Amino acid sequence: MEQPSDTDIVPGDIVPDDSVGAGALRKDVGDSTNAQNKPAENETVKNTATAENAEKRADEATDRKRARIDSRPDGHVDDADADEVTQPRLGVLGWLRWMWRQLTSMRTALFLLLLLAVAAVPGSLVPQHVADPNGVVTWKTQHPVLYPILDKLQVFDTYTSVWFSAIYLLLFVSLVGCVLPRLKHHIDSLRAQPPRTPARLQRMAGFRIRILKGVSADGVSANAQAARQAAIASAQKLLKASGYRTVVVETARDASVSAERGYLRETGNILFHAALVGILIAVGVGGGFSYTGQRIVVSGQSFVNTLVNYDSFNPGRFVDTGSLSPYSLTLNSLTVKYESKNKNALGSPLDYTADVTAVQNGVTSKKVIKVNEPLGIGGTNVYLLGNGYAPVITVRNAQGKAVFHDAVPFPSQDAAMTSQGVVKVPDGLKKQIGMIGFFYPTAKKLSTGAYASSYPDTRNPLLGLTVYTGNLGLDDGVPVSVYSLDIDHLTQIAGPGAKAKAIDLKPGQTKALPNGLGTVTFDGVDRFASLDIHHDPTQGWVLLFAILVLGGLLTSLFVPRRRMWVKAITQPDGSLRLEYAGLARGEDPRLNDAVASIADRHIAQLTGRSTGPAAPKSK
């Protein structure tokens, strides 16, 4: 690339036009050398053009340079000067400046981007706490030596780790440092006029000439000037109609219009980068103000959106847990459909539909929640993320008095919905009892004598219970999960480890508990829905910024930024020489076509007929 050696030009400023009227008078020292350097020029041009060569050459150099300069970050390919040349000034301020320049340079941005890609990899190789907490536990038991090391390195929390955060934060600081100056420069250039026409268009892209014959008798009359102006005015109109911003420059000998379009490209680029920052901020802020919670609801039961009603609850740092938006949901029914015909997919779920009654602000309404169709209510989204069976179990004491009656959710263990649950009866019997139950919606006896479920729907429901006695630990004031039973301190009284066999019940059946404790009844089975309730106030913002990212990307990659010039020069024989050329600023594969099209349309406008792609005849 040719590097002009003249002084720096501030982007967008106008070089004083001293070529007016001077061309013919000036003695030109550089004439002969220039004429040799340039590609052979058309004879007709030469007479008038060579006289001004030296001066034009200087202009051209500045034009070309100015065209290249942009407020791009350091290291951008279009930069005029290499940053190896810039010496850091000594002193604290100098060093800070130098560091800032390094951080906001193109090369650093690239490095940080690639680093970010590499840093994201480990998190996909080992399970993450956020996505797969059980996986982390399993991994720990499988790799007892490696685990503590990786844990120290925060590999199980890769995406919140110090090192990962450091990379993306640096990247975003760099990004802001990049975008702000560009924004300022862009606003300036939006206000400025297009830079004036270069003295020589020959070297620009898509250069072409049209000679309009018989415009005037000679090259000097007022007539000729008027023709020139008219031609340029029409070119200006044409360019304006094509979305160019234009400025007309006139000299004694020629008139030209300088035009630029595609400012949207830079706008898009800046919008894109700014929207990325927007996403980061929205996500960050959202984390503080959002909450997620889970709740299992058996059909017929209700959920009220207050803290105590959650089975688990994860609030962001700034969430006021005392004032969740008040509403309640009652699960009327949960309908599940399974595939029963396709032999390759017997028992795979086809549909889950939860019919709920919502009460909010005293208004009652019926709603449906499905997978992929969450219910939006009170600023939260309610998702149906799980389901299962809840056998209804009644325990009576020896006197026949019911001491326990409930639909107990049994989380499922496999695709055939073999489900396991726990029943705790602390009061009302002679001793506290705990039962571990297995529920088989379609029970099938295996050769081992054990049961398994062969189909997820309730075709042959069976409930098997093993019974333990002892202290359930419910009175110690320590919270205990309702879904697990700590059998270490309990004595089994029914089941494989005890004299009495496990209690197997079909719906409606009642059987005696061992040791004359009483009876247990399997009344029937309900379904439960596992609801996730999420509140994220910035989710919409994230989406908005994401759309801006996409929009910015589209405009910045597909809107061509280009300059275009049309110059009219009156020639001694009275004809008008029209020159057309363009300059790409960034990727612009269609520039040549654009210049050609403008030229054709311009000629068509001037002559009232289309020259089309002039049928070329060989010379």
Place this chain on the structure above:
Amino acid sequence: MFDTLSQIFIYVTMGLYACAFIAFALDLARRSARATIPESVPSAVSRRTAAAEDLVFVEADGDGVVDAASSVSTSAQSASGGSATATATATATRSGRGSAVARISERIEGDVHTGAAMSTSLRVAMILTITGFGFHVLADAGRGIAAGRVPWANMWEFSMTGTLVIVGIFLLANLRFDLKYLGTFVLGLVCILLMIATTKYYVPVVPLPPALQSYWLVIHILVAIVATAFFALGFALSVAQLAQVRREHRVAADKPTRLRFLATLPKSDTLENLAYRINIVGFIAWTFTLIAGAIWAEKAWGRYWGWDTKEVWTFIVWVIYAGYIHARATRGWRGTRSAWLALIGFSAVMFNFGVVNVFFHGLHSYSGLTS
């Protein structure tokens, strides 16, 4: 029934593609031969001269016809090269002193947009590819009818549709640019992918699980497939670019060159520009995939981003290609280095599909395969 038909068609497709691959390879071999007999190539100078129309005389007054059309060859621009290329090309043309090989390259350069005269093997290859593509469409449609939904809900279907789109975009792109020299690569890749898919990924038609029952399945995955297809083409161009750069260096150093057919391909700058243009289309589609995936995840799983393995790799691919775009705008990285990033990017795309889906656990386990 339809699924069986679909399978039969896919085997027919594979057969045709394999033949097309061979024909494309023969064409490359022919190009190697052609590169050694430069005299047989029609002069580039005459064609270009005929095409150039820098200077046109027009009658200003009234109704005469275009007076004369003559041409000078100042600054003849190659259709897509940077101005440096163009100038070099023009110089070669003007001086007529360019080596024979340079002239051939230049001719191809000019053909990038216009389409060259095809060799017999190339014509046969294109016909085979188009016929194969027809069967491919039938196979894909058959699967869709058998399943009663869009045919891209598990890895088998994704492979089938994905390869279909790769070939489709290859054919489409050929309407605008002459990319036929990529045929060997594209058909080779597609054959391998289909081979792996038929032996490893086939699953019978099963109904969609509730989590996949969404219009986002149509949008999100289709756009992902399109993005993948563009990245595949971009990858091929970048490989060609790297090979071409090597060759150009060897030519410049007067060393013997090996892959001689490269002499009949566009210059490395042209290849790079094409690769870039194709890759950015892929990148935009990928960006959309990412966003659409997040929207869907929010609906289906209750959060828009959860660093699930598949999400992580989609993100990694995106960042690598963002790196590629920046590299191309960074001094010292344009050209060879950024091309390498495009290769890494596409490898990540393939990894994301072939490895992450099958061997990594996560919410995205929709491969339909049971391990």
